[in-house]
Every structure is written in structure tokens, then in C-alpha cells.
Amino acid sequence: MPIDEYLLSGSILCGEDFDVVEGYICIRDGVITEICEEPGGVDALAHGIVLPAFVNAHTHIGDSVLKDPPITDIASLVRPPDGLKHRVLRETSTHDLVHAMRASICDMVKTGTCAFADFREGGLPGVLALMRAIDAATSSGCAGAVDAVILGRPGGGKGGGEDGAEGDGVDEIDSILELAGGIGISSTNDYAEGFAAAIAARTRRQGGVFAIHAGELDSTDIRGALELDPDLLIHLVHASRDDLCRVAGENIPVVVCIRSNLVTRVGIPPVKEMLAQGLLVAAGTDNVMFNSVDIFSEMKFLSSLCQIDERQVLRICTRAGALALGLNCGVIEPGMDARVTVLDKDSYNLSGATNTLRSVVRRARAGDVIFCSGDAGAGTGARMQ
Numbered sequence: 352m353p354i355d356e357y358l359l360s361g362s363i364l365c366g367e368d369f370d371v372v373e374g375y376i377c378i379r380d381g382v383i384t385e386i387c388e389e390p391g392g393v394d395a396l397a398h399g400i401v402l403p404a405f406v407n408a409h410t411h412i413g414d415s416v417l418k419d420p421p422i423t424d425i426a427s428l429v430r431p432p433d434g435l436k437h438r439v440l441r442e443t444s445t446h447d448l449v450h451a452m453r454a455s456i457c458d459m460v461k462t463g464t465c466a467f468a469d470f471r472e473g474g475l476p477g478v479l480a481l482m483r484a485i486d487a488a489t490s491s492g493c494a495g496a497v498d499a500v501i502l503g504r505p506g507g508g509k510g511g512g513e514d515g516a517e518g519d520g521v522d523e524i525d526s527i528l529e530l531a532g533g534i535g536i537s538s539t540n541d542y543a544e545g546f547a548a549a550i551a552a553r554t555r556r557q558g559g560v561f562a563i564h565a566g567e568l569d570s571t572d573i574r575g576a577l578e579l580d581p582d583l584l585i586h587l588v589h590a591s592r593d594d595l596c597r598v599a600g601e602n603i604p605v606v607v608c609i610r611s612n613l614v615t616r617v618g619i620p621p622v623k624e625m626l627a628q629g630l631l632v633a634a635g636t637d638n639v640m641f642n643s644v645d646i647f648s649e650m651k652f653l654s655s656l657c658q659i660d661e662r663q664v665l666r667i668c669t670r671a672g673a674l675a676l677g678l679n680c681g682v683i684e685p686g687m688d689a690r691v692t693v694l695d696k697d698s699y700n701l702s703g704a705t706n707t708l709r710s711v712v713r714r715a716r717a718g719d720v721i722f723c724s725g726d727a728g729a730g731t732g733a734r735m736q
């Protein structure tokens with residue numbers, strides 16, 4: 352049974368700047384109601400380092416059926432319709448697909464993530480399979496509260512990954528959008544001319560979010576993606592200063608996937624320049640076949656490779672993703688959804704750390720988690736956007 356009211360105490364990373372407050376927060380009916388300074392300690396459900404739960408702003412959890420492929424060139428692995436993942440998905444039963452995606456959802460919750468946005472291939476059956484996986488995760492007790500933003504993709508099949516490269520897939524968008532929050536597609540380079548534009552137009556007409564990969568392998572699909580007026584851009588590894596200026600001017604959030612980019616050897620996204628231009632930058636773990644869904648790892652790579660400070664890293668992995676996806680979380684403030692994680696400040700890994708924010712970003716790991724609001728019992732149930 353969910354707990355309606357409880358306290359979490361310790362070193363709390365509060366507000367947009369993650370200022371440390373020694374005290375406790377009150378949570379009532381899944382909402383943060385109060386933050387109190389009280390260094391003396393209180394009777395709390397958990398005590399440690401309290402931080403906003405992560406938002407994983409870009410996943411392909413259908414890949415959970417293929418966790419250890421050979422790493423060859425990215426096109427042969429992921430390009431629709433015949434990249435390795437799409438062939439494997441076509442051969443996978445819906446039952447096995449649901450089971451594999453359920454495991455990744457539970458893994459996200461256990462590693463401190465409260466929300467994710469998934470590019471769900473396989474048309475309407477693919478979306479239905481993800482909804483079943485979310486139900487399975489919550490009803491089996493491994494996950495209590497997780498927000499799922501489902502971005503479907505036309506091109507049916509049996510719930511696998513048969514991506515539509517033909518115009519007739521556009522008609523499926525209406526039925527996908529009755530269940531999903533939007534549509535997420537591959538690069539414009541992967542489709543016949545005019546198909547991506549038709550998808551974007553139909554999605555917009557139906558009021559859905561339109562998201563697209565761009566600038567991952569090279570820069571050739573960035574201008575084309577921007578012409579589609581997307582709501583969300585994924586990657587932009589190869590964006591020029593002019594591209595970033597345009598993205599900033601049009602207020603399009605960008606999701607960077609730094610570990611994925613390293614595995615596929617496409618380069619490192621210009622995160623520092625993106626932030627300097629004022630872009631809203633979120634983070635995602637991308638394909639499950641390349642990396643785990645662990646955002647702690649994502650933070651370490653962002654911190655080590657992008658020359659940005661810890662505050663920016665944590666914001667990318669929490670509040671920025673929430674803002675990009677329209678979620679009321681990612682920051683610890685009264686009135687926000689109580690999507691929070693507590694770390695054991697006395698773990699072998701964290702004991703002795705003197706700068707809470709730095710240690711959370713640079714060295715904390717899933718093994719330090721002692722409480723997740725997404726765990727069964729603490730939350731208010733799964734929600735699909």
C-alpha cells in the first residue's frame with residue numbers, strides 16, 4: 352500500500368540550484384509540501400543525501416531484448432528497417448518483449464530514475480507492448496511510481512521494431528496518439544523524401560509531441576530536422592554554432608546521450624556550447640543495447656568529458672528533462688511531485704565526502720541508493736503521458 356505521508360531527512364539538495372539544506376522534507380499524497388531546516392534530525396522514512404530523482408529523457412527500451420550485440424557500425428545496428436535491432440525485434444514475441452522492457456523499467460526505478468521518454472518502435476502494437484510492460488512493472492511490485500512519456504513510431508508489426516519507411520505508415524499516427532504522448536522518429540536520412548515531413552505534420556495536427564534524432568552520425572540531417580519544427584531534438588553531436596543558435600532561438604529542448612555517442616564512436620556532443628547558447632539540455636541513456644539505463648553513469652561521463660560544473664550536470668539529468676517533457680518534478684520544492692532519491696551518505700563510497708553536490712555527481716552510484724520514490728510503497732502509481 353502506498354504511504355500517504357512521510358518525511359525524508361538529511362542533506363537535501365533543494366531548489367533549482369541544489370543548495371544543501373540540513374533538515375527534512377515532508378511528502379503528502381505524492382507531493383512535496385514542506386522543506387524544513389532541522390540539523391538535529393527527525394523520525395524519517397529514510398535519512399541520507401536527498402536529491403531529485405532523475406529524468407531519463409531518451410531511451411529505446413525495446414532494445415532490452417538485445418543487451419549485448421557486437422558493436423559494429425551504428426547504421427547496421429539501429430537503422431530502420433533492417434538494422435540488427437529491428438530484425439531481432441521482429442523475431443521477438445510480444446511476451447518476451449514486454450518481459451524485457453519491464454526489467455529495464457524496474458532497473459530505472461531502482462537506480463533513482465522517476466521518469467523516462469521512450470522512442471517506442473513498432474507502431475501501435477509497440478506502444479501497447481510498452482504499456483503492458485509498465486503495468487507489469489507496477490503490478491509486480493518492482494516499481495511504484497514512474498512517469499512514462501511514450502513517443503511511438505508508425506510502422507506496425509507485432510510489437511517489434513518494423514519501422515515504416517513508406518508513406519502508408521502515416522495513417523497509423525492517429526491511433527498511436529490516442530495512447531502515446533507523441534511520435535519519435537529516426538534521422539530524416541533514414542526515410543524516403545517527404546515521409547518525415549508527413550509524420551511531423553500529422554503529429555502536430557493531432558496535438559502530439561514530435562521528436563527526432565539529428566546530428567548523430569554527421570551534420571547532414573540537422574537542417575532537415577529543424578525544417579520539421581520539432582518539439583524535441585535528440586543528439587546534435589555534430590551541430591555547428593549556427594545550428595545551436597537556431598535551436599536556441601526556436602526554444603527546442605535537446606537531449607544528449609553521451610555514453611551512447613561514445614559506444615557508437617560518433618563524437619562528444621558540444622554540451623558546454625549548448626548551455627552557453629541558452630539551450631535546455633537534458634540527458635538520455637539511449638539504446639539499451641549500448642548502455643544500461645543508469646543515470647549515475649551518465650552524470651559521470653557528462654562531468655568528466657564536457658567541462659561543465661556539477662550543478663549543470665545534475666540539472667541536465669533532473670530538472671531539464673522534466674521541463675523538456677512537461678513534468679512537475681526534477682527539483683525539490685514545495686508543490687513539486689515527490690520524485691526524490693535518498694543516498695546512503697555513510698556508504699563505503701560516500702563516507703567522508705565533504706561536498707555533497709560534487710560527490711553526488713562525480714562518485715555516487717546505484718549501490719548508494721537507499722530510497723527511491725519510485726519504489727513500490729512510496730509512490731502514487733504509474734502515469735503515462
Ligand SMILES: [Zn+2]
Nearest residue numbers: 411585637638
Ligand atoms: Zn535514440
